[in-house]
Amino acid sequence: MKADAPPLMQLNALRKTYRLRRTLIERLKGVDRVVTAVDGVSLSIQRGSILGLVGESGCGKSTLAQMLVGLLPPTGGTIEYDGTDMSGLAGDAWLNYRQGVQMVFQDTGSSLNPRKRIRTILREAVAARGLKGDCQDTRVAALMEQVGLDIQLLSRYPHALSGGQRQRVGIARALAMEPSLLLADEPVSSLDVSLQGQIINLLRELNENLGLTIVLISHDLAVVARVCDAIAVMYSGRIVESGTPDQVLTAPRHPYTQALLDAVPRGLERRDRKRTILPVESGPILTGCKFRRRCARAVNACETTDPKLATAGPGGHEAACLMVG
16 A cells, blocks of 8 residues: 555645636626636645546546646646646746656547557657657657557557557557656546456556556546555545545445445346435535535535535545534
8 A cells, every 4th residue: 555655746725617608798797607627626646656536527537637737727726746836837847747747548539640650659759758869769669568569550540559559559658758647537438348457457567567656537436446546536526535445435435425336337136225316416506515416415504514525534534524523
Protein backbone atom coordinates (compact mmCIF):
# COMPACT_ATOMS: atom_id res chain seq x y z
CA MET A 1 0.00 0.00 0.00
CA LYS A 2 1.36 3.39 -1.02
CA ALA A 3 -0.86 5.61 1.12
CA ASP A 4 2.13 6.69 3.23
CA ALA A 5 3.96 8.11 0.21
CA PRO A 6 4.11 11.91 -0.09
CA PRO A 7 1.54 13.48 -2.43
CA LEU A 8 2.72 14.10 -5.98
CA MET A 9 -0.28 16.32 -6.66
CA GLN A 10 -2.57 18.14 -4.27
CA LEU A 11 -5.89 19.66 -5.34
CA ASN A 12 -7.32 22.40 -3.16
CA ALA A 13 -10.96 23.49 -3.61
CA LEU A 14 -10.62 23.11 -7.38
CA ARG A 15 -13.52 24.54 -9.41
CA LYS A 16 -14.52 24.78 -13.06
CA THR A 17 -17.58 26.72 -14.20
CA TYR A 18 -18.89 27.53 -17.67
CA ARG A 19 -21.02 30.49 -18.70
CA LEU A 20 -23.97 29.48 -20.84
CA ARG A 21 -25.42 31.48 -23.71
CA ARG A 22 -28.07 33.91 -22.43
CA THR A 23 -31.31 34.97 -24.02
CA LEU A 24 -31.88 38.63 -24.93
CA ILE A 25 -34.08 39.15 -21.88
CA GLU A 26 -31.46 37.61 -19.61
CA ARG A 27 -28.79 39.88 -21.05
CA LEU A 28 -30.98 42.96 -20.54
CA LYS A 29 -31.64 41.94 -16.95
CA GLY A 30 -27.96 41.18 -16.34
CA VAL A 31 -28.71 37.55 -15.48
CA ASP A 32 -25.80 35.11 -15.71
CA ARG A 33 -26.30 31.44 -16.58
CA VAL A 34 -23.51 29.34 -15.13
CA VAL A 35 -23.02 25.58 -14.91
CA THR A 36 -20.50 24.13 -12.46
CA ALA A 37 -18.66 21.07 -13.77
CA VAL A 38 -16.19 20.72 -10.88
CA ASP A 39 -17.28 22.11 -7.53
CA GLY A 40 -14.56 22.51 -4.92
CA VAL A 41 -12.60 19.26 -5.26
CA SER A 42 -9.83 18.72 -2.70
CA LEU A 43 -7.79 15.58 -3.23
CA SER A 44 -4.32 14.16 -2.66
CA ILE A 45 -2.71 11.97 -5.32
CA GLN A 46 0.00 9.92 -3.63
CA ARG A 47 3.30 9.43 -5.42
CA GLY A 48 3.64 5.97 -6.97
CA SER A 49 -0.02 5.04 -6.41
CA ILE A 50 -2.96 4.28 -8.67
CA LEU A 51 -5.99 6.40 -7.80
CA GLY A 52 -9.36 5.37 -9.18
CA LEU A 53 -11.80 8.19 -9.91
CA VAL A 54 -15.31 6.81 -10.39
CA GLY A 55 -18.78 8.21 -10.99
CA GLU A 56 -21.57 8.33 -13.54
CA SER A 57 -21.29 10.16 -16.87
CA GLY A 58 -21.45 13.94 -16.49
CA CYS A 59 -20.19 14.04 -12.90
CA GLY A 60 -17.07 16.03 -13.86
CA LYS A 61 -14.37 13.34 -14.02
CA SER A 62 -13.06 14.22 -17.49
CA THR A 63 -13.23 17.96 -16.81
CA LEU A 64 -11.15 17.44 -13.68
CA ALA A 65 -8.59 15.40 -15.65
CA GLN A 66 -8.30 18.07 -18.34
CA MET A 67 -7.58 20.70 -15.69
CA LEU A 68 -4.87 18.53 -14.15
CA VAL A 69 -3.13 18.05 -17.49
CA GLY A 70 -3.37 21.76 -18.33
CA LEU A 71 -5.92 21.56 -21.15
CA LEU A 72 -8.48 23.60 -19.19
CA PRO A 73 -7.78 26.49 -16.80
CA PRO A 74 -9.42 26.19 -13.35
CA THR A 75 -12.04 28.77 -12.42
CA GLY A 76 -10.97 28.62 -8.78
CA GLY A 77 -8.79 26.70 -6.35
CA THR A 78 -5.23 25.50 -6.82
CA ILE A 79 -3.28 22.55 -8.18
CA GLU A 80 0.04 21.82 -6.47
CA TYR A 81 2.42 19.56 -8.36
CA ASP A 82 5.39 18.24 -6.41
CA GLY A 83 4.86 21.06 -3.89
CA THR A 84 4.62 23.86 -6.48
CA ASP A 85 1.46 25.80 -7.32
CA MET A 86 1.01 25.37 -11.06
CA SER A 87 -0.93 28.65 -11.42
CA GLY A 88 2.32 30.58 -11.21
CA LEU A 89 4.27 28.46 -13.69
CA ALA A 90 5.64 29.95 -16.91
CA GLY A 91 8.32 29.23 -19.51
CA ASP A 92 10.48 26.18 -18.81
CA ALA A 93 8.68 25.46 -15.53
CA TRP A 94 5.34 25.20 -17.36
CA LEU A 95 6.94 23.03 -20.06
CA ASN A 96 8.33 20.68 -17.41
CA TYR A 97 4.89 20.40 -15.84
CA ARG A 98 3.24 19.58 -19.18
CA GLN A 99 5.86 16.92 -19.81
CA GLY A 100 5.51 15.47 -16.32
CA VAL A 101 1.71 15.14 -16.45
CA GLN A 102 0.41 13.21 -19.46
CA MET A 103 -3.01 11.92 -20.49
CA VAL A 104 -4.37 8.86 -22.28
CA PHE A 105 -7.71 9.65 -23.88
CA GLN A 106 -10.85 7.54 -24.04
CA ASP A 107 -11.46 7.76 -27.79
CA THR A 108 -8.62 5.91 -29.52
CA GLY A 109 -10.00 6.88 -32.93
CA SER A 110 -9.85 10.65 -32.53
CA SER A 111 -6.84 10.94 -30.20
CA LEU A 112 -4.41 9.77 -32.92
CA ASN A 113 -3.94 11.71 -36.16
CA PRO A 114 -5.50 9.49 -38.88
CA ARG A 115 -3.23 10.98 -41.58
CA LYS A 116 0.02 10.04 -39.87
CA ARG A 117 1.72 6.68 -39.50
CA ILE A 118 2.38 5.37 -36.01
CA ARG A 119 6.13 5.96 -36.54
CA THR A 120 5.51 9.65 -37.21
CA ILE A 121 3.16 10.02 -34.24
CA LEU A 122 5.72 8.59 -31.83
CA ARG A 123 8.65 10.39 -33.44
CA GLU A 124 6.90 13.71 -32.87
CA ALA A 125 6.45 12.79 -29.22
CA VAL A 126 10.09 11.86 -28.61
CA ALA A 127 11.21 14.95 -30.57
CA ALA A 128 9.14 17.09 -28.20
CA ARG A 129 11.13 15.47 -25.37
CA GLY A 130 14.35 16.67 -27.03
CA LEU A 131 15.65 13.59 -28.84
CA LYS A 132 17.11 13.96 -32.33
CA GLY A 133 18.38 11.83 -35.20
CA ASP A 134 18.87 8.12 -34.70
CA CYS A 135 18.03 8.48 -31.02
CA GLN A 136 14.41 9.03 -32.03
CA ASP A 137 14.12 5.67 -33.77
CA THR A 138 15.82 3.89 -30.87
CA ARG A 139 13.44 5.47 -28.39
CA VAL A 140 10.38 4.75 -30.56
CA ALA A 141 11.35 1.07 -30.78
CA ALA A 142 11.82 0.93 -27.00
CA LEU A 143 8.39 2.50 -26.44
CA MET A 144 6.73 -0.03 -28.73
CA GLU A 145 8.37 -2.86 -26.80
CA GLN A 146 7.39 -1.27 -23.50
CA VAL A 147 3.69 -1.32 -24.39
CA GLY A 148 3.83 -4.75 -26.01
CA LEU A 149 3.56 -3.83 -29.69
CA ASP A 150 5.49 -5.22 -32.65
CA ILE A 151 7.69 -2.60 -34.34
CA GLN A 152 6.28 -3.70 -37.70
CA LEU A 153 3.14 -1.78 -36.76
CA LEU A 154 5.08 1.49 -37.00
CA SER A 155 4.42 1.68 -40.73
CA ARG A 156 0.64 1.47 -40.31
CA TYR A 157 -1.95 4.20 -39.93
CA PRO A 158 -4.21 4.27 -36.82
CA HIS A 159 -7.24 2.93 -38.72
CA ALA A 160 -5.27 -0.23 -39.56
CA LEU A 161 -4.83 -1.07 -35.87
CA SER A 162 -7.28 -2.65 -33.46
CA GLY A 163 -8.77 -0.60 -30.63
CA GLY A 164 -6.43 -2.20 -28.12
CA GLN A 165 -3.39 -1.52 -30.30
CA ARG A 166 -4.41 2.12 -30.74
CA GLN A 167 -4.78 2.49 -26.99
CA ARG A 168 -1.28 1.05 -26.49
CA VAL A 169 0.05 3.58 -29.00
CA GLY A 170 -1.65 6.34 -26.99
CA ILE A 171 0.05 5.06 -23.85
CA ALA A 172 3.40 4.88 -25.65
CA ARG A 173 3.01 8.47 -26.82
CA ALA A 174 2.36 9.59 -23.24
CA LEU A 175 5.35 7.59 -21.96
CA ALA A 176 7.58 9.31 -24.53
CA MET A 177 7.49 12.40 -22.31
CA GLU A 178 8.77 10.35 -19.32
CA PRO A 179 5.92 11.57 -17.10
CA SER A 180 5.58 11.24 -13.36
CA LEU A 181 1.78 11.27 -13.52
CA LEU A 182 -0.43 9.56 -16.10
CA LEU A 183 -4.13 10.42 -16.38
CA ALA A 184 -6.03 7.57 -18.02
CA ASP A 185 -9.53 8.75 -18.97
CA GLU A 186 -11.79 5.70 -19.43
CA PRO A 187 -8.94 3.88 -21.24
CA VAL A 188 -10.83 0.60 -21.68
CA SER A 189 -14.47 1.66 -22.07
CA SER A 190 -14.43 1.26 -25.87
CA LEU A 191 -12.66 -2.13 -25.81
CA ASP A 192 -14.00 -5.65 -25.47
CA VAL A 193 -13.46 -7.57 -22.24
CA SER A 194 -10.30 -9.44 -23.30
CA LEU A 195 -8.59 -6.24 -24.45
CA GLN A 196 -9.69 -4.41 -21.32
CA GLY A 197 -7.76 -6.87 -19.20
CA GLN A 198 -4.63 -6.41 -21.32
CA ILE A 199 -4.66 -2.61 -21.02
CA ILE A 200 -5.35 -2.72 -17.27
CA ASN A 201 -2.48 -5.18 -16.80
CA LEU A 202 -0.21 -2.87 -18.81
CA LEU A 203 -1.08 0.10 -16.61
CA ARG A 204 -0.37 -1.93 -13.50
CA GLU A 205 2.99 -3.06 -14.90
CA LEU A 206 3.95 0.55 -15.69
CA ASN A 207 3.05 1.53 -12.14
CA GLU A 208 5.10 -1.26 -10.63
CA ASN A 209 8.11 -1.13 -12.97
CA LEU A 210 8.43 2.64 -13.47
CA GLY A 211 6.89 3.90 -10.24
CA LEU A 212 4.44 5.80 -12.45
CA THR A 213 1.63 7.55 -10.59
CA ILE A 214 -1.68 6.91 -12.34
CA VAL A 215 -5.16 8.42 -12.06
CA LEU A 216 -7.54 5.88 -13.57
CA ILE A 217 -10.89 7.44 -14.49
CA SER A 218 -13.61 4.84 -14.91
CA HIS A 219 -17.24 3.99 -14.28
CA ASP A 220 -16.34 0.29 -13.97
CA LEU A 221 -15.98 -0.58 -10.29
CA ALA A 222 -14.54 -3.99 -11.08
CA VAL A 223 -11.64 -2.36 -12.93
CA VAL A 224 -10.73 0.08 -10.17
CA ALA A 225 -11.10 -2.59 -7.49
CA ARG A 226 -8.58 -4.72 -9.35
CA VAL A 227 -5.71 -2.27 -9.70
CA CYS A 228 -6.20 0.85 -7.55
CA ASP A 229 -4.60 1.72 -4.23
CA ALA A 230 -7.24 4.36 -3.47
CA ILE A 231 -10.67 5.29 -4.82
CA ALA A 232 -12.47 8.64 -4.97
CA VAL A 233 -16.18 8.67 -5.84
CA MET A 234 -17.41 11.77 -7.67
CA TYR A 235 -20.97 13.06 -7.89
CA SER A 236 -22.19 16.36 -9.35
CA GLY A 237 -18.70 17.82 -9.48
CA ARG A 238 -17.71 16.82 -5.94
CA ILE A 239 -15.88 14.03 -4.18
CA VAL A 240 -18.49 12.32 -2.00
CA GLU A 241 -16.42 9.39 -0.71
CA SER A 242 -12.78 8.36 -0.69
CA GLY A 243 -10.62 5.65 0.80
CA THR A 244 -9.01 2.32 -0.02
CA PRO A 245 -10.84 -0.14 -2.30
CA ASP A 246 -11.73 -2.31 0.71
CA GLN A 247 -13.21 0.69 2.53
CA VAL A 248 -15.13 2.20 -0.36
CA LEU A 249 -16.30 -0.95 -2.14
CA THR A 250 -16.78 -3.27 0.84
CA ALA A 251 -18.10 -0.84 3.44
CA PRO A 252 -19.44 2.23 1.56
CA ARG A 253 -20.72 5.04 3.74
CA HIS A 254 -22.25 7.36 1.15
CA PRO A 255 -25.63 6.30 -0.35
CA TYR A 256 -24.44 7.19 -3.86
CA THR A 257 -21.49 4.78 -3.58
CA GLN A 258 -23.90 2.09 -2.40
CA ALA A 259 -26.12 2.79 -5.43
CA LEU A 260 -23.14 2.39 -7.77
CA LEU A 261 -22.32 -0.96 -6.17
CA ASP A 262 -25.92 -2.10 -6.41
CA ALA A 263 -25.87 -1.37 -10.14
CA VAL A 264 -23.12 -3.95 -10.73
CA PRO A 265 -24.58 -7.20 -12.19
CA ARG A 266 -24.32 -9.97 -9.60
CA GLY A 267 -25.81 -13.01 -11.33
CA LEU A 268 -29.16 -14.71 -11.19
CA GLU A 269 -28.49 -16.31 -7.82
CA ARG A 270 -28.72 -12.84 -6.23
CA ARG A 271 -31.59 -11.42 -8.26
CA ASP A 272 -33.89 -11.26 -5.21
CA ARG A 273 -31.49 -9.05 -3.27
CA LYS A 274 -32.93 -5.61 -2.55
CA ARG A 275 -31.11 -2.97 -4.58
CA THR A 276 -30.89 0.80 -4.53
CA ILE A 277 -32.60 2.25 -7.59
CA LEU A 278 -31.88 5.93 -8.12
CA PRO A 279 -34.64 8.18 -9.46
CA VAL A 280 -33.79 10.48 -12.36
CA GLU A 281 -32.43 13.88 -11.30
CA SER A 282 -35.15 16.51 -11.75
CA GLY A 283 -33.11 19.71 -11.97
CA PRO A 284 -30.36 21.76 -10.32
CA ILE A 285 -30.09 21.86 -6.54
CA LEU A 286 -28.91 25.22 -5.20
CA THR A 287 -28.96 24.53 -1.45
CA GLY A 288 -28.27 21.57 0.76
CA CYS A 289 -27.03 18.15 -0.34
CA LYS A 290 -26.89 17.75 -4.11
CA PHE A 291 -27.82 14.08 -3.82
CA ARG A 292 -30.83 14.52 -1.53
CA ARG A 293 -33.59 14.15 -4.17
CA ARG A 294 -32.26 10.75 -5.17
CA CYS A 295 -31.39 9.56 -1.66
CA ALA A 296 -33.65 7.23 0.32
CA ARG A 297 -31.90 8.27 3.55
CA ALA A 298 -32.42 12.03 3.17
CA VAL A 299 -33.73 13.95 6.18
CA ASN A 300 -34.94 17.53 6.59
CA ALA A 301 -31.43 18.78 7.40
CA CYS A 302 -30.25 17.64 3.97
CA GLU A 303 -32.36 20.40 2.36
CA THR A 304 -30.38 23.18 4.03
CA THR A 305 -26.99 21.71 5.02
CA ASP A 306 -24.32 21.05 2.41
CA PRO A 307 -22.28 18.09 3.75
CA LYS A 308 -18.49 18.17 3.57
CA LEU A 309 -16.08 15.27 3.51
CA ALA A 310 -15.70 13.92 7.04
CA THR A 311 -14.10 10.89 8.65
CA ALA A 312 -16.21 7.83 7.94
CA GLY A 313 -13.86 5.17 9.26
CA PRO A 314 -10.22 4.35 10.05
CA GLY A 315 -7.36 4.70 7.59
CA GLY A 316 -8.46 7.90 5.88
CA HIS A 317 -11.96 6.73 4.88
CA GLU A 318 -14.08 9.85 4.25
CA ALA A 319 -17.64 10.53 3.08
CA ALA A 320 -19.73 13.64 2.53
CA CYS A 321 -23.02 12.67 4.14
CA LEU A 322 -24.89 13.99 7.17
CA MET A 323 -25.70 10.41 8.18
CA VAL A 324 -22.00 9.62 8.65
CA GLY A 325 -20.78 10.06 12.17
